[in-house]
Structures are given as C-alpha cells and as structure tokens.
Amino acid sequence: MATRVVIVGAGVVGLTTALVLSKHRDLDITVVAKHMPGDYDIEYASPWAGANYFPVGTPGSNLQKFEKATWGELDRICREVPEAGIHYQETVIYGRKKDAGTATGQWFKELVREDAWFKDVVPNFRVLPKSELPSDCDTGTSFTSVCINTAIFLPWLLGQCVKNGVTFKRGILTHINEASLHHTSGSASIIINCTGLLASKLGGVLDSNVYPGRGQIVLVRNEPRVMVTVSGTDDGDDEATYIMQRAVGGGTILGGCLQHGNWESQPDPNLAQRIMQRSIDLCPALAPKTGKVTELSVIRHGVGLRPMRKGGPRVERERIGGNWVVHNYGHAGYGYQSGFGSAWEAERLVNDILRERARL
Ligand code: FAD
Secondary structure (H helix, E strand, O other), X not given: OOEEEEEEOOOXXXXXXXXXXXXXXXXXXXXXXXXXXXXXXXXXXXXXXXXXXXXXXXXXXXXXXXXXXXXXXHHHHHHHOHHHOEEEEEEEEEEOHHHOOOXXXXXXXXXXXXXXXXXXXXXXXEEOOHHHOOOOOOEEEEEEEEEEOHHHHHHHXXXXXXXXXXXXXEOOOOEHHHHHEOOOOOEOOEEEEOOHHHHHOOEOOOOOOEEEEEEEEEEEOOOOOOEEEEOOOOOOOOEEEEEEEOOOOOOEEEEEEOEEOOOOOOOOHHHHHHHHHHHHHHOHHHOOOXXXXXXXXXXXXXXXXXXXXXXXXXXXXXXXXXXEEEEEEOOOOOOOOOHHXXXXXXHHHHHHHHHHHHHO
C-alpha cells in the first residue's frame, strides 16, 4: 500500500516539495493549505516575490547548499520548459561599502562580493571595472541569472503535481497533527510542514525564531532591459533598490525593503514613491521620455512578508504526538532560489523515515 503523506502549505516551498515527492510512485500525497496559487494575501509570501536567483547564503551554511543545488534545476526549466514562466536575465549587482552594517547590507553581504562563491555556478560572472560603476558604488559584478514570473510558475508547479497524482485541498490547521487527515480519510504516515511565516503560530510548532521581513514592491509595465540591484540607499537602513523583469509579460518588479519584525500589510505610499524614483535613477530606461515617476505605468502596489528565521531555513524531522513531521520552512527572501535544494533535503529525510520503518 502507498504511504500517505500530507504536505501543509502551497507556497513555492510546499509546491516544490510536493513536485519532488510526487515522483515517488509509492507515496500518496495530499497538499492542504489555507492559500493556493491565485490568491494574494499578506499571509502568503510566494506570489509577492520578484522572483529571481540572487544567492545570499554564507559559505558552508545549509542555505548556500540549497541555493547551489537549486541553480541547475532553474537553469534546466528555463531552457526546456518555457511555459513554466522563467527566463534568463543579464544581471548587475552594485555594492556600497557604507551599507555593510545595515539590514539590506547584511542581507546582500554574499551577493555583492566580487569573489562570490556562486561565481562558478551562474554563467558569465564578471567583476566590473571602476569605470562601469555608478559614482556612489564601490563594487560591481555582472552575471546571467533568471527571473521567475510567480503568477505563472506557482500554477505550473501545481499543475505538474496534479499530473503526478497529488491531491489538493483547502484547509486551515490549528495544530500540525491535524494534518494527519489525508484525502483518503486514512491517517497520514508522514506530515511535511511547509507553512512559512505561520510556523510561528501553528500549534505543535510555534517556532519563536520565525518572524516577518516585510517587503514592499511596485509592479509596472515599463521595461528595464537589465536585472539590477544596489545593496542600500541613503533613504533608510532597511531600504534597497532592485529591478527585475518577469518572464512572459509578467511586468517589472521594483523594490524594495527588508523591514524586520514589521507585520504591516498595506503599502506605504511614501516608500512606494521612493522605490519608483530610485528605480528610475538607477535604470533610466524605465522612464526614457521624462525620467519621472509619472512615466511609470503601475499594475499594482504590493506587500509581502518574507518568512525570516533566525538560524536559517529549518529542514529537519521531528516526532510530534506520535507522527513523523518533516519541517521545511523559514526561507526568508530565498524560497525560489533555494526551493529545489531544500525540497531534495526534505525528500532525503522522508526516505530515511521510510527506510527505518521498513527495517522495523
Ligand atoms: P508561503 O508562500 O507563505 O506559503 C505558506 C503556505 O502555508 C500557504 O499555502 C499557507 O496558506 C499555508 N499555511 C500556513 N499556515 C497554515 C495553516 N495553519 N493551515 C493551512 N495552511 C497553512 N525569494 C527568492 O528566492 N527570490 C526573490 O527574488 C524573492 N523576492 C521576494 C520579494 C518579496 C517582496 C517577498 C515578500 C519575498 C521574496 N522572496 C524571494 C521570498 C519568497 O517569496 C519566500 O521565501 C517564499 O515565498 C516562501 O514560501 P513558503 O512556501 O515557505 O511560504
């Protein structure tokens, strides 16, 4: 008989984990979630992401391992599966030494390094000469990365899971053990916890290391022709500038900020103004006629809460109330760029549980 698995959460982490596990024909998988692709909600981080591949993991960390492992799959999907909504983007990263101690400077510490660990992972990595840097920047690199249209990629992941036999259900859990209710009405053998930020509130988990990292974005129709970021701004320690054009007509994301511990769901209009002006200053191609914010054609203002976690993403197994739970949450601002690596680690833990059971 197939082993019953319930995955809680249908963000990019839950869906990627479901896709990886769905290739095991001996698993019967149900995904239960409060929010599904198509929803826009402050409790659901995934739709708000840019999303791109900007590695930030410290060498030797699990995050770095997950990011490194994930590149190959994003690259493959980009080449072989155009309908998944991922495309290559020529990328430029600028660093300012004065951002070293700020919230955004800390976040981008590894990303801005001229000897970055990922220089041999992504193609065409190059250190920019001083003559190619904006006057207020101290370092610069360029490479080829990817940008993901989350509005296409999330439903694509879901569709691939459905094709592989995964069942999807809406549900709100107050305790992780409620996930033992599988779609067959039998009880689940293994529960996978992919609840993101709400792992801080879910009974049986209540992870006090998890907290929000608020990000505000503006989605516009204007085209930048490059994916570019700067490690910080002079407008505030928790603000940075990043610009990325989503694949297949998804518009251009202008960001942003990283506001630790801030749960505010509504866009701040002053911050939105600063984001738009800074983006044009950095990338004049966005408003070639006037150089003014009024030239931007706004699709939507948005706010998402990154599921931050002190100590990095939690991918480990735990016995809770007699059930095996495999945790896979806390991916902060890197759920897309580390998603496959993290899902393969969760798969390894599931395999360990199954092997141990088979020995009993
Ligand atoms: P979520 O997407 O929040 O999903 C959690 C799921 O769990 C939902 O389905 C929810 O309904 C469900 N759930 C939670 N609790 C319960 C419960 N009790 N009962 C039932 N269901 C429950 N990452 C990148 O890699 N690259 C980027 O460029 C990038 N840019 C970003 C920009 C912004 C502005 C933001 C906000 C984030 C960005 N991120 C980026 C980060 C990325 O979005 C997150 O890391 C990722 O979305 C986390 O996915 P998740 O599946 O863990 O969480």
